[in-house]
Amino acid sequence: MGSGPRFRTTAGRLAALGFADGARAERLLRGLGPGAADDLELLDDLAAAADPDLALTSLSRLAERDPGISAALRADPGLRRRLLRVFGLSAALAEHVVRHPADVRRLGDTDDAGGTAPPHEELPRAVKAGHEHPLDALRVAYRGRLLRLAARDVLGEASLIEVTAGLADLAAAALEAALAIARAETEDAGDVRLAVIGMGKCGARELNYISDVDVIFVAEPAEGVDETHALRVATRLAQAMMRACSASTAEGSLWEVDAGLRPEGRIGPLVRTIDSHLAYYRRWAKTWEFQALLKARPVAGDLELGHAYVTAVGELVWQASARDGFVEDVQAMRRRVEAHARTNARAGEADRQIKLGPGGLRDIEFAVQLLQLVHGRTDPRLRRRATLPALAALSEGGYVGRDDAKALAEAYTFLRRVEHLLQLHRLRRTHVVPADEADLRRLGRGLGMTADPAGEFTETWKRHARQARRLHEKLFYRPLLQAVARLPETQARLSPEAAAARLEALGYADPEGALRHIAALTGGVSRRAAIQRTLLPVMLGWFADAPDPDAGLLGFRQISDKLGSTPWYLRLLRDETAVAERLAHLLGTGRYVTGLLLHAPEAVAMLGSPAELGVRPAAALAAEAAAAVGRHGAHTESAVTAVRALRRRELLRTACADLSGLIDVEEVGRVLSSLADVTIQAALDAALNAVRDKMPGGADLPTRIAVIAMGRLGGMECSYGSDADVMFVHEPRPGASEREAAQAAHAVAEELRRLLALPAPDPPLHVDADLRPEGRQGPLVRTLASYRAYYSRWSSHWEAQALLRARFCAGDDALGRDFVDLVDPLRHPVGGVSPEAVREIRKLKARMEAERLPRGADPALHTKLGRGGLADVEWTAQLIQLRHAAAVPELRTTRTLEALRAAVQEGLLGPADEAELARAWRLASRIRDAIMLVRGRAGDSVPTLVKERTLVARTLGYPPDGSEDFVDDYRRVTRRARAVVERVFYED
Known part of the structure; x- marks a missing residue:
């Protein structure tokens, strides 16, 4: 300090040292005695405190109470340094020292300065010494020990694990002392053996400074004593013990003793026998109760009985993960805890919670506990109570990657230290990081940050929280056993049964089958097998993250077998992590993408980047398809085979982009419809070539042909499994006979349909012309004049409605425009449709709902014809169009x-109604797409089989246990849409 800048006043010098009010600091220093303001060693120790002002204030109060303290501290610089470091962080412990100056001796440098005996002896002895006020004696002794432990903590003389274990041992000693007080108050206390089981952080020996101490009470009658009587005595003892800790006296209180983790919670008996506990756990216990018992440890009372209890329940704890839905239950409970924390957080505090907030302590603890419970069943090394030792065991066993474990341990250690600093300040239970700059500065300095304590603390805290949250999501909601994947090192020490158990815990339904696939992929000494051994540790985890891990691994094996030793394939996966991860996700989603890849495995290369999965312009696809047809000339079947291969590739690109979240459901419909247009146009070109080649002398066809898209194709709303609804129109060329023209047109249409229906490994595009006039009984192809005559004389109201979707998609451009002009007056009638037509449309809709819904289908879950489904929304939009589109x-x-949005703009539909209808339409469309992606075949109903429904829900973004939420969401959305339909479609 002597080499620092010179200041004109002492107050200015003190302000430069970190005191908020230099003048006040000067007054307090002078109150400590002559020369205190110039005592450089004292000033150094004060400046080193987290809050110099708080340290000096507390020292000044202590000097007033004990005038001799200043001399004692000058004589012992080490003692002074330790005292001021505690005073600079904890106003509450300073208050204790001011009331009990003799406890300053506990801060001496010797190992036994904390007391003449360890806490489990000192605290019970303090209340047995005939003290007039045993509760006060307990509190004084407890805080004296706490003072010594806090000094070791803030000076870095004890690690976090040592500090939390020390706090837990101190709490256990306090419980033992409180039980001694209870015994002194309770008649017949000798009639019962009572054990206090520490739970939570106390049980795990990782307690913080101020926390409820969670316990469970276990009792057994003394020899010859009636059990009912013994339990009544034990209950009185337990209640008295709890009061001894929580009661407020002149020395304050210790903490609450919380027995809420006992069987049946707060409504259950406070004390039970071991047999009663076991009977409950075997029959009634919920998943969270086994998670809580992970921490159980005898801490006070009859320790022999306590150990017997922990041994008895231990086997149940480590078998709990075999229960149906165990992992899902733990995950669901975590989400409920998070939701409760968000709901009950005070304004502005949710994001400052270091315990329950995102990336907080609970995130880390829950992730570690889930992995312990799942894998500790077969690996006893994981059976640790405390978080950090358990995390180390998980890392050593390969269940958590070393880097992930290191990051989690660092985040946990930092957050626990912050928690300690927050609670030390007032010895109050808090987990909220303050917003005040001075408080943040104290926290930062308490952690050794000096340059910009508040800013550095905030930045470090946020970084650890982000890292912890990311890893929590990875490990907790997508649990990954990397040891199973590290085949070379785990196969040597794991039996097939243990490896299968780990795979099952990861989510593989057929772990034995998975092991066979792994062995096939990695067996041998080839370079291919070596790369697979490098890939699979990560791939297995990514498959586990996908909806169907078994399907993902099987698909990966099949594609790897197809590509064989192709050099670029495995190298691409090894060197491009994004490709491998995306491939795992796609293969594990369902059969559709896997099927496409199996027929063209080289398409894996397109997974390299989002840009590769971007939508290709329709014009570029049309040019590529036309070139394929031109290349094959007269070989029309080969030409269409090439076009269908192009379509397969683009279907894969679209599905990958869809599943990767790069395009929404409207864009999927547009892309699939454009792809169908391109395919139909190319098939039409090939069909025209085929029929022309059969004409005498290769003459031109005697007619022009256009293809009109209808239905979902016409609406640019195709799904993966949609047929191509079309109508064919032709117009004889000048001078051609109508009969020859009709025959040629019919031949072209039939050839087009034949070419697209040829057996091939590619997904078929079924061309359906049943929406034509007279349906299947009518001509496949008509002229414009024929269409005009039919529509003017015979058409029904539903045909005008169907024509709302009519759109030219292939063939002769001019003819297509002429057809659209022809039907416009019919589908957009001037003055709107008549009331009679509206009634007919409504009757038809009602009959369709009654007759066309498949037998046994749930109307509430049928995405097409069910209540609030696609038909409801589409018919509502179409009725608005029929009534108002002319104007x-x-x-x-x-x-x-688009029609619904236009209706809102024109005031024909309310924005809220449009939102409900659009939401239902999008969700139903997404579900239909997801069913196809999962099953590999189309479906219109939400699956009834639990596995299929879960896979569809996962594909839609729901968590592993979210299938019921998915169904609930669909019912709610479609119920609201149906209410709109009832008003808009059925009411005048």
Whole structure:
């Protein structure tokens, strides 16, 4: 300090040392005695405190109470340093020292300065010494020991594990002392053996400074004593013990003793026998109760009885993960805890919670406990109570990657230290990081940050929280056993049964089958097997993250077998992590993508980046398809095979982009519809070539042909399993006979359908022309004049409604436009449709709901024809179009959601109604797409089989246990949409 800058006043010098009010600090220093303000060693010790002002204030109060303290501290610089470091952090412990100056001796440098005996002897002795006020004696002795432990903590003389264990041991000693007080107050105390089982952080020996101490009470009658009487005595003892800790006296209180973790919680008996506990756990216990018992440890009372209890329940704890839905229960409970914390947090505090907030202590603890419980069943090394030792065991066993474990341990250690500093200040239970700059500065300095304590603390805290949350999500909601994947090192020490158990814990339904796939992929000494051994440790975890791990691993093996020793494939996966992760996710989602890849495994290369999965312009696809047809010339079947391969590739690209969240459901519909247009156009070109080649002399066809898209294709709303609904129109060329023209047109249409239906490994595009006039009984192809005559004389109201989706998609451009012009007056009638037509449309809709719904289908879960499903939304939009499109050009669209948006803009539909209808339409469309992606075949109903429903829910973004939430969401969304339909479609 002597080399620092010179200041004109002492107050200025003190302000430069970190005192908030230099003048006040000067007054307090002078009150300590002559020369205190110039005592450089004293000033150094004060400046080193986390809060110099708090340290000096507390020292000044102590000097007033004990005038001799200043001399004692000058004589013992080590004692002074320790005292001021505690005073600079804890106003509460300073208050204790001011009331009990003799406890300053506990801060001496010797190992036995904390007392003449360890806490489990000192505290019970303090209340047995005939003290007039035993509760006060307990509190004084407890805080004296706490003072010594806090000094070791803030000076870095004890590690976090030593501090938390010391706090737990101190709490256990206090419980023993409180039990001694209770025995002195309770008649017949000798009639019962009572054990106090520490739970939570006390049981795990990782307690913080101020916390409820969780316990469970276990009792057994003394020899010859009636059990009922013994339990009554034990209950009185337990209640008295709890009061001895929580009661407020002149020396304050210790903490609450919480027995809420006992069987049946707060409504259950406070004390039970071992047999009663076991009977409850075997029959009634919930998953969370076994998670809580992970920490159980005898801490006070009859320790022999306590150990017997912990041994008895231990076997149940480590078998709990075999219960159905265990992992899902733990995950669901965590989400409930998070939701409760958010709901009950005070304004502005949710994001400052270091315990329950995102990336807080609970995130780390729950992740570690879940992994322990799942894998500790077969690996006793994981059976540790405390978080950090358990995390170390998980890392050593390969259950958590070393880097992940290191990051979690660092985050946990930092957050626990912050928790300690927060609680030391007032000895109050708190887990909220303060917003005040001075408080943040004290925290930062308490952690050894000096340059910008508040800023550095905040930045470090946020970084650890982000890291902890990320790893919590990875390990807790997508548990990964990397030891199973590290085949070379785990196969040597794991039996097949243990390896299968680990795979099952990861989520593999057929772990034995998974082991066979792993062995097939990694067996041998080839370079391919060596790379697979490098890949699989990570791939297995990514498959586990996907909806269907078994399908993912099987698909990976099949594709790897197909590509064999292709050099680029495994190298791409090894060197491009994003490709491997995306492939694992796609293969583990369902059969559709896997099927596409199996027929063209080289398409794995397109998974390299989001740009590769971007939507390709329709014009580029059309040019590529046309080139394929041109290349094959007269070999029309080969031409269409090439076009269908192109379509397969683009279907894969679209599905990958969809599952990767790169495009939404509207874009999926547009892309699939454009792809169908391109395919139909290419097949039409090939069919025209085939029919032309059969004409005498290769003459031109006697007619022009256009293909009109209808239904979902016309609406640009195709799903993965959609047929191509079309109508064919032709127009004889000048001078051609109508008969020859009709024959040629019919031949082209039939050839187009044949070419697209040829057996091939590619997904078929079924061309359905049943929406044509007279349906299957009518001509496959008609002229414009024929369509005009039919629609003017015979068409039904439903045909006008169906024509709302009519759109030219392939063939002769001009003819297609002429057809659209022809049907516009029919589908957009001037003045709107008549009331009679509206009634007919409503009757038809009602009949369709009654007759076309498949037998046994749940109307509430059928995405197409069910209540609030696609048909409801589409017919509602179409009725608005039929009534108003003639007067409102913006309604003249073939697309459902565009029509609804236009209706809102024109005041024909309320924004809230449009939102409900659009939400239902999007969700139903997404579900239909997801069913196809999962099953590999189309479906219209929400699956009834639990596994399929879970897979569909996962594909839609729900968590592993979210299938019921998925169904609830669909019912709620469609119920609201149906209410809109009832008003808008059925009411005038």
